[in-house]
Structure formats: C-alpha cells, structure tokens
Amino acid sequence: MEKNQRIKYGSLIADMRRIRHITQRELASLSGVSYANISRIELGKYSPGLDVIQRIEDALGIERIYVTKNNIIMGTPDFFLLGSTDNLKFLKVLQVLPCFKMVEISKDKTIISAIWNEDYEMEYDEPEIEIEALLANQNWCCGDPEEYPAGSKCWWYIMDLEPEDR
Structure with missing residues (x-):
C-alpha cells in the first residue's frame, strides 16, 4: 500500500472507529490487533496485511474496504x-x-x-x-x-x- 493510501486508509479506520465510539484500545481488543499497530495504522505509518485488515473490518462491522488508486x-x-x-x-x-x-x-x-x-x-x-x-x-x-x-x-x-x- 502506498504512503498516500496508507494515510487515507488509516484516517478512514480512525473515523469509523470514532463514529462507533470505540477507543483504539477497544478496537485492538475486539480485532486481536495490538494497540500499537492500531495506532500506527491510523497514522498511516504501518501497512497492514489482508488478515489484519479483515480483523479490523470485522471488529468495526464493515463488510469490506477497497483501497484503490483514486479512492x-x-x-x-x-x-x-x-x-x-x-x-x-x-x-x-x-x-x-x-x-x-x-x-x-x-x-x-x-x-x-x-x-x-x-x-x-x-x-x-x-x-x-x-x-x-x-x-x-x-x-x-x-x-x-x-x-x-x-x-x-x-x-x-x-x-x-x-x-x-x-
């Protein structure tokens, strides 16, 4: 995932988490992804693998997120x-x-x-x-x-x- 895409994806995860009134620690607990990695993903500093993305999506109740070239x-x-x-x-x-x-x-x-x-x-x-x-x-x-x-x-x-x- 390119840096721009990582930033957009991380920002979207943070927005969806906030909309659902879930803290980073709660998302980490719900998804089984470490708190440090949740924080790094939201800041666009970490490019998660598909298994991590799937666990985060499941924890947020999102069916699928596609990061494409433009959106x-x-x-x-x-x-x-x-x-x-x-x-x-x-x-x-x-x-x-x-x-x-x-x-x-x-x-x-x-x-x-x-x-x-x-x-x-x-x-x-x-x-x-x-x-x-x-x-x-x-x-x-x-x-x-x-x-x-x-x-x-x-x-x-x-x-x-x-x-x-x-």
Missing part, C-alpha cells in the same frame, strides 16, 4: 458512493448537509463518497429516502442523467464498483 470504497450501510452531472457543485451541497459526517471527492473527480452521521435525526425511515428528500429541497433530482435535460442538477448512487487495485 476508498467500503461496503457498509453507513457509506454512500454518489455521482452527479456536476460533481463539484454537488460536493458543495453534500458537505453542508447535516446527515453526513464526512464527504470527499475522488482525485479524478468522478466519485463522491460520504459517511452517514449517526447523530443526525432523520424524518424518514431509510437514509436513502432521507438523502433524496434533502437533495430534492436543494433542487437536485435523483435518477438517470439521460432522463433530464442538459444542465440539470441530477445525482445518482454508484453501485457494484469493483476494486482497481488492492
């Missing part, structure tokens, strides 16, 4: 990958929505990733419906961009992504 992809109900007709404008909207704790754009500016804020009080039962309602209030339509006229503010979920590099 990090996770499989967990708290994580969303989004695209839009104008990702830079869309990013600015998402960054101020209280339902997200962290919002980032990939280096190639094609994918926006967001982590759900568990402290956010929803009006609807499902996060996906909540996101659609919040974005509709900002005049963003959800769907296939081909269904909307050029220049429309349209967004969609990105699904079924495969890892480029591991």
